[in-house]
Amino acid sequence: MTAKSSPTSRLQMGFIPRVLLSLLIATGAVLGFRTWQRDREVKRATSAPSADAIGASSLNATTSGSSANTTPVAPLAFGAWAAKFDASQAYAYTEKQVNFGPRVPGTDAHKKTAEYLIQTLKGFGAQVVEQPFSAPVYAGVKSGQDVSKAEPVASRNIIASFAPENPHRVLLGAHWDTRAAADKDLGDPTRPADGANDGASGVAVLLEIGRTLARDAKNLPVGVDFILFDNEDQGVMGNPPGIADPGATWCSGSQYWAKNPHAAGYHADWGILLDMVGAKGSVFPREMNSLVYAANPLTKVWETARKLGQGHYFTDVEAPGIVDDHVFMNRAGVPTLDIIDMDPSGPSLFREYHHTRADSMKIIDKDVLRAVGQTVLESLATSVNSAGAPSN
Ligand code: 1BN
Ligand code: ZN
Numbered sequence: 001m002t003a004k005s006s007p008t009s010r011l012q013m014g015f016i017p018r019v020l021l022s023l024l025i026a027t028g029a030v031l032g033f034r035t036w037q038r039d040r041e042v043k044r045a046t047s048a049p050s051a052d053a054i055g056a057s058s059l060n061a062t063t064s065g066s067s068a069n070t071t072p073v074a075p076l077a078f079g080a081w082a083a084k085f086d087a088s089q090a091y092a093y094t095e096k097q098v099n100f101g102p103r104v105p106g107t108d109a110h111k112k113t114a115e116y117l118i119q120t121l122k123g124f125g126a127q128v129v130e131q132p133f134s135a136p137v138y139a140g141v142k143s144g145q146d147v148s149k150a151e152p153v154a155s156r157n158i159i160a161s162f163a164p165e166n167p168h169r170v171l172l173g174a175h176w177d178t179r180a181a182a183d184k185d186l187g188d189p190t191r192p193a194d195g196a197n198d199g200a201s202g203v204a205v206l207l208e209i210g211r212t213l214a215r216d217a218k219n220l221p222v223g224v225d226f227i228l229f230d231n232e233d234q235g236v237m238g239n240p241p242g243i244a245d246p247g248a249t250w251c252s253g254s255q256y257w258a259k260n261p262h263a264a265g266y267h268a269d270w271g272i273l274l275d276m277v278g279a280k281g282s283v284f285p286r287e288m289n290s291l292v293y294a295a296n297p298l299t300k301v302w303e304t305a306r307k308l309g310q311g312h313y314f315t316d317v318e319a320p321g322i323v324d325d326h327v328f329m330n331r332a333g334v335p336t337l338d339i340i341d342m343d344p345s346g347p348s349l350f351r352e353y354h355h356t357r358a359d360s361m362k363i364i365d366k367d368v369l370r371a372v373g374q375t376v377l378e379s380l381a382t383s384v385n386s387a388g389a390p391s392n
C-alpha cells in the first residue's frame with residue numbers, strides 16, 4: 001500500500017480541512033447551478049405561453065394534462081432517438097384504429113376512435129385540446145343525389161402538446177378520419193375501406209412518437225405538438241354540378257384549424273404532415289407544395305432519413321403539388337412538408353390501394369412505419385442549428 005492511498009496518511013495530510021474545502025466547493029456549485037436554472041426558468045416563462053395560457057385561450061376547446069419538466073440534459077448521439085421508435089407498437093396502434101371500423105364522421109366508430117385517441121394521448125402526459133367543428137361528408141353520397149346538398153356532420157380535430165413550456169415548437173399532423181366510400185374500388189365503390197394506410201398509419205406513427213415523448217419529451221431541444229385532423233378525406237371526386245370549387249371540399253379539419261387556431265397566436269417553427277406512411281413498397285417523393293413552402297425542413301428530413309439508412313424510401317423523385325392538410329398548415333404560417341406515399345409516374349398520383357378496399361392491414365409493413373417514425377423522431381432531436389437556435 002502506498003502512502004497516497006493509506007487512510008493513515010490521509011489523516012496525516014489534513015483530511016478534515018480537505019473535507020471542509022470539498023463541502024464549500026460542492027455547495028458553491030449547487031448554488032451556482034440553481035441560479036442558472038432559475039434564470040433559465042424565468043426566460044422560458046417570459047417567452048412561452050404557459051400550459052394554462054394555451055388552455056385558457058383555446059377556441060371551442062377543452063384541455064387537460066401536462067408534461068412540464070425543465071431539467072437540462074445533454075443531447076444524445078445521432079440515431080439514439082430513432083432507436084427508441086418501436087415499429088411493432090406502431091403496427092399495433094394502426095390495427096387498434098382499424099378494429100374500431102371505418103372512422104367516418106358521424107359514425108359510432110368515429111366517436112369511439114376519438115375517445116381512444118384522446119385517452120391515449122392524455123396517458124402519455126400530453127396536454128390535449130379538442131376542437132369541434134362541422135363539415136359535410138361529400139364522399140359516399142349516392143349516385144343521382146345532389147352532392148352539393150350534403151349536410152354538415154359533427155367532426156373534431158384533436159391537438160396534443162408535449163413540453164408546452166418550450167417556446168421552440170414543431171407541429172406534427174396526420175388525419176384520423178377515413179373516407180366514407182372507397183370510390184376507386186372496382187368491386188364495391190360504395191362501401192368504405194378500412195383506411196389502414198390512408199388514416200390510421202400516420203396517426204399510429206404519431207402515437208408511437210407520443211409514447212416515446214411520454215418518457216423523454218423534456219430531453220428534446222423542441223416542444224412537440226400533434227394535430228390529428230378530422231374530415232380530411234371526405235371531398236368530392238371530379239367536378240360534380242353544384243360544387244364551385246371541388247378542391248375546397250377536402251381537408252375541412254385543417255382548413256378550420258388554419259382559420260381558428262387552437263391557441264391564440266399559436267406558432268411552430270416548422271412541421272411535418274404524415275399521410276399514408278405504412279404501406280409496403282412506399283415511396284415518399286419530394287411533393288411540390290412541400291418543396292415550395294418548406295424546402296429547408298424537407299432537405300433536412302430527407303438527409304436524416306438517408307443518414308439513418310432509410311434513404312430508399314425518401315427519394316429524390318419530385319411529385320406534383322397536392323391539396324393535403326399541409327397546404328393549410330403552411331397557410332397558417334408553419335412551414336410544413338408532407339411525407340406521403342405517391343406514384344407520380346402511374347395513372348393516378350397514388351398507388352393501386354388508394355381509396356379502394358385494398359387499403360387494409362394486409363398492406364401495412366412495419367419496416368415502412370419504422371423508417372418514417374425513426375426519421376421524424378431523429379429530425380425532432382436535431383431540430384437546432386449550430387448556434388443552438390431552432391432551425392427551419
Ligand atoms: C390524401 C389521401 N388525400 C386524400 N387521401 C389528399 C388528396 C385529396 C390528394 C385530393 C389528392 C386529391
Ligand atoms: Zn384519402
